[in-house]
Amino acid sequence: MNDIHKRPSRRQGKVSKTESGGGQRLPTDVRAAGILAAAREVIDEKGYESVLISDIAKRAGVVDGTIYRYFKNKRDLLEQVAQRWFGEQLAMDSQLNAVKGTRNKLRHLAWRTLAIIRREPVLARFMLMELRHDPRYRSTPFFEMNKRFTQDVIAVCTEAVVSGEFLSDVSPNMLRDMLHGCIEHRTWAFLQGEGDFDIEEVADGIATVIYRGMLAKRELAQGGLYEAVKRIESVAGKLEDLMVGKS
């Protein structure tokens, strides 16, 4: 048991009892899946920030180096974990089509995002606080996934603009950002592990402001409708008085 099987080195490390290459061999996809599952478990238990490759390797029953045979690097692995995890959440999403009315749709879109955050806070923290910061974020498949998810807001708003229900002076993109930006801001404290939030209240609040803020009808009130009605009501009152007096 000398060190001929070790790569050349200047330091003299001690030779381990275990030989190289002696691990159990599994089909590639099974091993990869095992590592992904192990990673997810560890993340879920310890939070993404303190996950070590060695933790994941231990949990998966392999050695650190093996992980690099299946994943480019740590980030790549974590990204794939998040992607699958998020995918599952999207899959269990209720159908937007079933919801009727622009305001209800907006509320639903806010609600479903909040529900995911509440259901999987660790995943949400991971996505919001870590994955996004990758300089390459916008070219990851993960970005596309998320984009498709948030696009629904744009679709609903665009439809409302086309039908004339919404004014067209604020872009649907902006409304999407208001909705999702507000949610993120609002849930930040929760994701840091401090205090809870009320899903219904937040969803309703966001939907309410955006809906009312974009409603075309409302233009009439601003254009003098309010004053007009007051005048008409007063005239009507007098008219009624006249009629009462007549009878």
Add this chain to the structure above:
Amino acid sequence: MNDIHKRPSRRQGKVSKTESGGGQRLPTDVRAAGILAAAREVIDEKGYESVLISDIAKRAGVVDGTIYRYFKNKRDLLEQVAQRWFGEQLAMDSQLNAVKGTRNKLRHLAWRTLAIIRREPVLARFMLMELRHDPRYRSTPFFEMNKRFTQDVIAVCTEAVVSGEFLSDVSPNMLRDMLHGCIEHRTWAFLQGEGDFDIEEVADGIATVIYRGMLAKRELAQGGLYEAVKRIESVAGKLEDLMVGKS
């Protein structure tokens, strides 16, 4: 030149030419300021993500270890840099009092945040993407600073609610989150170094939606005013017909 001045060790490292303790001694506050300035320069040049303690030390003309005499750790140093930097930005802020009208105030509040982001993108990136992620973020002086900054939105909205201009069914806190959340969402791509954004357009869009969405007058339109007017108009038409027929 033997190694008696080194701490006990098992490895035999080579002894350097420079002796320990031979650096220039400066007043404590001057040195601290120098390190802060150096750190800020390096951050501004390379972005916060790739800043090394050794970079900062080199720039400040000290050795790595010296930094730990003035700052608890790397994060502490970077936090102090951001705090001063952000403080400067707040100081050059225009006065909110000078702006009249709820909607204009909201627009101004959005505008000033966007202006800081545009002016100091590296600082903004640093604040949004890094400092916030500290598990202790909410107990840092930095958090307080930011809170006071965003509080203005709450003040403006609360005032509008009290005066009866705004409805009271959505909390001012939520409106603050919509405003700042939207800004962050909107500027994310910009902060990643991709594409620009139009300050005026974004500020105006946010202010418009929130303002119109909260306007008390508009409630009447939703509460049937619109339909009421339609009815009155139709009645008025018939009345007119009657009168025409009579004459």
Add this chain to the structure above:
DNA sequence: ATAGATAATGAATGATATTCATAAAAGGCC
């Protein structure tokens, strides 16, 4: 000037991610 206090030094240490030469297992061929 001298002693004591304090600042600055930089090698050592520690924590992790990542690489890679080598051993073991699997698969194909006769």
Add this chain to the structure above:
DNA sequence: GGCCTTTTATGAATATCATTCATTATCTAT
């Protein structure tokens, strides 16, 4: 079933940083 090729797993070695601390140089008060 033995032999050769290909693939997988290993884990020590390495690289990269942040952080510590024993030691030394400088400063300050007396």
